[in-house]
Every structure is written in structure tokens, then in C-alpha cells.
Amino acid sequence: MVFPADKSVLVFLLCIWAVAARGQPGQSQEPTRIPLYSFSLHPPFIEDNLNNRWWNFGGDTIVESNKFIRLTSDRPSQSGWLWGKVPLTAAGWICEIQFHVHGENSLYGDGFAFWYTSEKEIQGPVFGSKDYFNGLGIFFDTYNNGRHREPFPIVSAMVGDGKTYYDHNNDGRSNQLASCSFHFQGLESARATIKYIRGELLEVRTTTGVTDNNGVLMWNDCFSVTNVTLPSVGYMGFTAHTGDVHDAHDILGITTTGLVNSGSSNLPPARGSASSPVSQPKPYNPVQSKGSVGSALLTALLVIVGILVLAYVVWNVVQQQKSKSFKRF
Ligand SMILES: [Ca+2]
CATH class of the missing domain: 1.10.287 (Helix Hairpins)
Structure with a gap:
């Protein structure tokens, strides 16, 4: 019935x-984006106690609190660094860097590096940081050591296992994952984003600061590499060095965002929260996110x-x- x-x-x-x-x-859920204030940096760079809560700097780095963090001045044989104090454990993140590389000479170098590595604050020959690193190096290379045809400056990436050297004389070609040309030298509003999803993706995009008719920044794809896995715990850092040729390498701002599968509701606390000093999202789980x-x-x-x-x-x-x-x- x-x-x-x-x-x-x-x-x-x-x-x-x-x-x-x-x-x-079908089944392309976009991950939720969560600001990671502990891994971001904006003016004023120096707080009341003449320090920064989340970042250390050293070597030849100079900080103009409301303007820039100058990893090297426009002088020969400089080496400076800026490293996050706490490790990043998120399995998915995107880091946007605003920077200004500039100098008075027509010959300039050597560039600066972005790092996500298991060690930090160790100076060395790779853009001012140690060689045989374990983790990711993204190199904003302004000096063409290897006399390549590819127009310089370039952005290149290498994932080190702690045993492989950076091929400095050949601009890292021997062991690089990918690279692209990016004419950032001299630009005041150059930016780059580095996006990582554990086991899935490493993607770099760049912009010269040019906007479209609606005032929206125009981004260019630099490279995208699949099946990339970095150490599950890493320190984020920036270093630069100069040799005979030189430039000022300024970091103007860092904005890091965690990428979390949308099923998680464990949002990190707001900036300055005393309950949890390190705001990190739960790992991005690509399998879970797919349905x-x-x-x-x-x-x-x-x-x-x-x-x-x-x-x-x-x-x-x-x-x-x-x-x-x-x-x-
Ligand atoms: Ca080079």
C-alpha cells in the first residue's frame, strides 16, 4: 500500500x-586559504623591543623598519639573511614575496634566494646560505655565471637532499627542477608566489607589478612541477650575497597562506593570540578533498x-x- x-x-x-x-x-575542491601570520612579514619590520616576534636576521642585513629588509647593500662581498624563527609544518602553503633588487651599476649580481629547508641561519656560498641543503631553494638569479642563452635574470628551483651540491658556476642547471626568465632587476613592485602542495605540486608565478584595466595585478606562470615532496618540517628564509658585482636585495613584504582541505575547521588563531604561538593549519589532504x-x-x-x-x-x-x-x- x-x-x-x-x-x-x-x-x-x-x-x-x-x-x-x-x-x-567533479572533483576540484579548492582548498581553504588561511593566513599564516607567523610566516608573514610586513612593516613595521621591527617591533618595540627592537626585534621581530617571528623572524631573525643577520649577516650584512640592514632593516629600515617601515621600508625594507635589505639582505645586501649595493656593495661587493655582502652576505645577509632573514629566517623564520619557527618551523612550518603545513603540507600546503603559498608564499607571496614583494621585493626590490636594484643597484647603480649596469653589471649586477648575484641575486637572492627563498628557502624552505630543515636547517636555518647557516651562511654559505649559495646566495649567502649553506650548500648541500635539505629542502627547497628558489633562486632569483641576476648574474649569468654559465653564459646561458636564456635571458637573465632567471628564477630557478632546486630540491636538495642534503648530499647534492648547488652548481653555482652553471647557475644551478645540473640539479635544477625548472626555471624561467623574469626581468625583475630594477623593478620596485616585483612579486612572486611560491605554491607548494605536498606530494603534488610546486608552482612559481611572477608579476612585474603591471595591472590590467581593472587595476588587478597581471601574473605570469613561471613554472609548475608535479610530484614534489619537501621535508615535512622546514624553516622559511631569505638570503642574498654579492661578489665582485653587486646589488641591493630588498625584501618589502612576505605573505604566507596555508592551504587546507575544506573539511577542516581548525582555523589558526588571530595574530597576537597567546593561546597558540604558531598558527599552522592542519595538513592539506588531497585524497580526502577529492570527495x-x-x-x-x-x-x-x-x-x-x-x-x-x-x-x-x-x-x-x-x-x-x-x-x-x-x-x-
Ligand atoms: Ca648566477
Whole structure:
């Protein structure tokens, strides 16, 4: 026996299913972006205690608190560094760097590096940092040591295992992952983003600061490499050095954002929170993000709806039986 109400319930269930199925992407869920203030840096760079809560600097680095962090001045044989104090453990993140590399001479070098490595604050020959590093180096290389045809400056990437050297005389070509040309030298508003998703992706994009008609920054793809895995714990840092040729290498701002699968609700505390000194998101889980969360939610929703439908049908039957009994009298 089928009550009319059952038919409408069936239609309702099918609608719920259709809506839920549409919510399950095919299946490209964008990760949630969470600001990581502990790994970002903006003016004033120096706080009241003449330090910065989250960053150390040293070597020849000069800080103009409201303007820049100058890793090297426009002089020969300089070497400076800026390193995060706490390790980053997020499995997905994107770091945007605003920088200004400039000098008075037509011959300039050598460039600066972005690091995500298991060690920090060790000076050496690779853009002012140690060689045989373990982790990621992104090199903003302004001096063409190897006399390559590729127009300089370039941005190149290397993932070191702690045993492999950086091929300085050949601008790192021997062991690099990828590179692109990027004419940032002399530009006041150059920026780059470095995006990493553990086991999946390393992507670098750049902009010269040019905007479109709507005032939106125009970004260029530099390179994208798949299946990249870095140490699960790493320090973020910036270093630069000069030799016979030189430049000022200024960091103007760093904005780091965690990439978290949308199923997580464990948002980090706001800046300055005393409850947790290091704001880090839960690891980005690419497998979970591809539908298992959506399936679990859908299943839970259908179970709840099923219970409500069952209760409604039982109630309907009871009401109809009561009505029949009443008519007998
Ligand atoms: Ca070089």
C-alpha cells in the first residue's frame, strides 16, 4: 500500500540527492586559504623591543623598519639573511614575496634566494646560505655565471637532499627542477608566489607589478612541477650575497597562506593570540578533498532525512488508522 505522501517524499529525496551530488565537485575542491601570520612579514619590520616576534636576521642585513629588509647593500662581498624563527609544518602553503633588487651599476649580481629547508641561519656560498641543503631553494638569479642563452635574470628551483651540491658556476642547471626568465632587476613592485602542495605540486608565478584595466595585478606562470615532496618540517628564509658585482636585495613584504582541505575547521588563531604561538593549519589532504568528505556529509544527510521520512510515514499510517476507527463509530 502506497500513500500519496510517500510519492512526494520520494521526489523530495531525489531532489536532496541531486543537490548533494552537484555539491560534490567533479572533483576540484579548492582548498581553504588561511593566513599564516607567523610566516608573514610586513612593516613595521621591527617591533618595540627592537626585534621581530617571528623572524631573525643577520649577516650584512640592514632593516629600515617601515621600508625594507635589505639582505645586501649595493656593495661587493655582502652576505645577509632573514629566517623564520619557527618551523612550518603545513603540507600546503603559498608564499607571496614583494621585493626590490636594484643597484647603480649596469653589471649586477648575484641575486637572492627563498628557502624552505630543515636547517636555518647557516651562511654559505649559495646566495649567502649553506650548500648541500635539505629542502627547497628558489633562486632569483641576476648574474649569468654559465653564459646561458636564456635571458637573465632567471628564477630557478632546486630540491636538495642534503648530499647534492648547488652548481653555482652553471647557475644551478645540473640539479635544477625548472626555471624561467623574469626581468625583475630594477623593478620596485616585483612579486612572486611560491605554491607548494605536498606530494603534488610546486608552482612559481611572477608579476612585474603591471595591472590590467581593472587595476588587478597581471601574473605570469613561471613554472609548475608535479610530484614534489619537501621535508615535512622546514624553516622559511631569505638570503642574498654579492661578489665582485653587486646589488641591493630588498625584501618589502612576505605573505604566507596555508592551504587546507575544506573539511577542516581548525582555523589558526588571530595574530597576537597567546593561546597558540604558531598558527599552522592542519595538513592539506588531497585524497580526502577529492570527495570523501562530500560523500560522508551526503551519507549523514540521507540518514537523517531517511529517519524523518520513516517517522512521517509511521505517523501518517497511525493517523489514517485512527480516522478509519473513528468512522466505524
Ligand atoms: Ca648566477
